[in-house]
Amino acid sequence: MSDVLGRETFESIYAGTPAWDIGRPQRALVEVADRVTGTVLDAGCGTGENALFFAGRGHPVLGIDFLEGPIMESRRKAEERGLDAEFARMDALTLLGLDRHFDTVIDSGLFHVFSDEDRARYVAGLAHVTSPGGRLFLL
Template identity: 55%
Template sequence: MAGQPWDASYQDGPPAWDFGGPQPAVVQAASRFTGPVLDAGCGTGENALHVASLGLPVLGIDVAETALALAREKAAARGLKAEFAYADALHLDRLGRSFQTVLDCGLFHTFDADERQEYVASLAAVTQPGATLYILCFRDAGPTSGPHPLTQAALEAPFTTAWSVITVTPTEIRANLPHTTTAPAWLATIRRTT
């Protein structure tokens, strides 16, 4: 059932968070990515396709089948080698794979506090010490904040064990929101330690 509401978001045109390109903050961070890369909650694949264009192996996962179909079409049309698969981010162990870099653009802030703890445990199942997680999520910064904005403390809270928060930097997320085309965001760099 978890995938159905997300899938519906893609059936009547692009959702607010899909503006037809990779997030500028992700493009900037991607120069530090090493492969293989997991794009958790990849949507229609723009960020994963940018990673693929850099020559890195990338797997984009989502629970929205419509978004995954669009991502595969884009990859074929652009001649890019990227994998897209249906998977639940709270059960990444089912992938049976390991990643050096994990990108989370707009997924983390959709979880409540308990789910964020579960998600971090799920991430541990597909990473080894030294792996790096990049999270781009909405920041609590007043009336222009996107939906489900987080404080820096809420972003960092689930990463007290087996992870080290390296940086949390204020930035923006591009989106087609009713009141703005950009919203305040955090870009966090978090390293797996044990």
């Protein structure tokens, strides 16, 4: 992964509480929740608050993140809250290899961490996993 901020940087940030981990879903996603349909992919889910919000609304959800720590925390939160959500350690730059499709994809702060070259790879992956007529909500 040749992101602008490297893996070590994110591991260091997640050793504490990242500034973006606000303990609830992002307000912008709550505001568009009625426009979210069907299956949801949360790309770069972090500790899962956005994914868990949509799972709580009845959506089948897959949250992916390239770090194991946030994925483990997401799974813990899902179990603690009694929510059915799937979380997997996965690099979002490898979405072309994912044989699944989603009606809605959410990205809260992932796109901007990639280099220009990796953004093109990421967008191609998003196109691959988004169902025809699906929606992308990118913050």
